[in-house]
Amino acid sequence: MSFNLLKGKKGIVFGALNPDSIAWKVAVRAHEEGAQLTLTNTSVAMRMGETQQLAEKLGTIAIPADATNMEDLSNLFTQSIDHFGGKIDFILHSIGMSPNVRKERHYSDLDYNYLNKTLDISAVSFHKVLQTARKMDALNEWGSVVALSYVAAQRTFFGYNDMADAKALLESIARSFGYIYGRERRVRINTISQSPTVTTAGSGVKGFDRLLDFAERMSPLGNATADECADYCITLFSDLTRKVTMQNLFNDGGFSNMGMSLLALQQYEKGLHHDCDCGPANDQHIYD
Numbered sequence: 572m573s574f575n576l577l578k579g580k581k582g583i584v585f586g587a588l589n590p591d592s593i594a595w596k597v598a599v600r601a602h603e604e605g606a607q608l609t610l611t612n613t614s615v616a617m618r619m620g621e622t623q624q625l626a627e628k629l630g631t632i633a634i635p636a637d638a639t640n641m642e643d644l645s646n647l648f649t650q651s652i653d654h655f656g657g658k659i660d661f662i663l664h665s666i667g668m669s670p671n672v673r674k675e676r677h678y679s680d681l682d683y684n685y686l687n688k689t690l691d692i693s694a695v696s697f698h699k700v701l702q703t704a705r706k707m708d709a710l711n712e713w714g715s716v717v718a719l720s721y722v723a724a725q726r727t728f729f730g731y732n733d734m735a736d737a738k739a740l741l742e743s744i745a746r747s748f749g750y751i752y753g754r755e756r757r758v759r760i761n762t763i764s765q766s767p768t769v770t771t772a773g774s775g776v777k778g779f780d781r782l783l784d785f786a787e788r789m790s791p792l793g794n795a796t797a798d799e800c801a802d803y804c805i806t807l808f809s810d811l812t813r814k815v816t817m818q819n820l821f822n823d824g825g826f827s828n829m830g831m832s833l834l835a836l837q838q839y840e841k842g843l844h845h846d847c848d849c850g851p852a853n854d855q856h857i858y859d
């Protein structure tokens with residue numbers, strides 16, 4: 572259903588690799604809500620993935636850019652402004668990659684060149700996008716910029732590795748730049764901390780299937796889907812959230828405020844049964 576929430580607005584969406592990508596769903600929803608868009612991804616992702624096909628479907632262009640490369644970013648903004656015939660109202664940063672995760676380097680045995688890449692691609696690129704936009708004065712007043720994060724920025728998760736450090740930095744950049752851009756140009760900057768979601772990047776995390784199941788059992792509302800994340804992004808790009816800035820906003824079905832749930836505990840008990848002779852807890856209701 573469309574509410575025309577983004578009618579007349581123009582945005583850049585980073586990171587739509589394939590139909591599973593969160594950015595893909597955001598681009599489709601933003602288009603439905605009346606926005607004009609340009610899409611962007613790395614040249615390699617554009618060759619291997621389906622960014623170009625999505626651009627055709629949405630009647631727009633896909634502009635290759637490595638989000639860590641300042642020249643690529645300034646070309647992206649120039650081409651987008653040309654395409655729209657005006658400045659930009661919203662940006663989605665939906666980018667994450669860790670060579671340490673990919674190469675299965677343990678967190679206590681990181682390759683520091685890889686770590687630099689993780690941080691550059693997954694966090695510093697957000698600063699580079701914002702710095703380029705500000706220097707080019709590419710965003711309209713009351714513009715909105717959103718990056719996608721994960722709760723491992725605040726709490727430790729097995730297997731999330733150096734991406735946890737990248738997400739902590741990403742969220743900090745949203746606050747620090749949010750102050751400057753808000754004060755000067757009324758541009759708001761937020762991160763959305765999303766539930767585990769089945770995508771190419773998500774599935775790279777060690778033990779991802781179990782993490783997905785655990786989060787589902789722990790969250791009173793269940794995991795938020797990519798479509799639900801897209802809906803939340805639309806509200807943040809819209810004029811309905813003009814005073815929301817410098818926030819990390821959880822779209823996670825309640826997971827981040829849970830300690831233990833009945834469903835997770837029941838699953839844990841099954842494991843205990845399996846591993847040892849300790850009997851089941853005999854007073855079920857104490858776990859409610």
Ligand SMILES: NC(=O)c1ccc[n+]([C@@H]2O[C@H](COP(=O)([O-])OP(=O)(O)OC[C@H]3O[C@@H](n4cnc5c(N)ncnc54)[C@H](O)[C@@H]3O)[C@@H](O)[C@H]2O)c1
Nearest residue numbers: 586588592593616638665666667719767768770771772773
């Ligand atoms: N999937 C999850 O469980 C989950 C949960 C919380 C947050 N997130 C975050 O959501 C965002 C999107 O990830 P996704 O899950 O949709 O996976 P995805 O693999 O579909 O998207 C990641 C995108 O990053 C792009 N990318 C990588 N390096 C880049 C670079 N140098 N320049 C520009 N783009 C680059 C990839 O090409 C890809 O399009 C990421 O920030 C991710 O950390 C994902």
